Amino acid sequence: MWPNAVANALSRIEWVFEQPGRYLDASAFCSPGIIDARDDLEWAMRHLPSGAKRDLGRLITRIDEELERRTLPEPNYIELATFGWWWTRMRER
Template sequence: MWADAVADALARFEWAFKQPGRYLNASQVWQPGLEVEYARDDLEEAMLHLPRGARRDIGRQIARIDDEFERRTLPPDPGPVSERTVGGWWWSRIRER
């Protein structure tokens, strides 16, 4: 993890959630290759390395992010699991209709 990984990940979600529309647009990303799913991966990784108090604080922010991400995405299509969905549940969500 780099020094500002958590701040960068939180900024990516803040940017994504400010985008208009009910659903997150899969074509709009913070920068090419930096989808919010990668930001969520970074937050998950950071949780493994933070002290208990910081982990609790960031955990509350992550819970709010997860709620909003789930609200602004659709459940996954039933079917075969792709390589990407092997990670966190957020990779299986559909970002637009």
């Protein structure tokens, strides 16, 4: 992982969540977008020591709740679930 990767991922997610509207629009998912940022956080979780993992885990829980609230299930993307549940979400079209 590169320096400041977690900070950059959190910054991208914060920017996306600041956008108005009930649902996230498609531009929020463009690369590098919220999906890439969430992938980066997942990777970091696997490599952090336990204390930092707990702290980041609390942030990720809140991020996941907001991501789930502002997206819809996309049944056509179910095969992408192996990458992470967030890959199976649909954004505003």
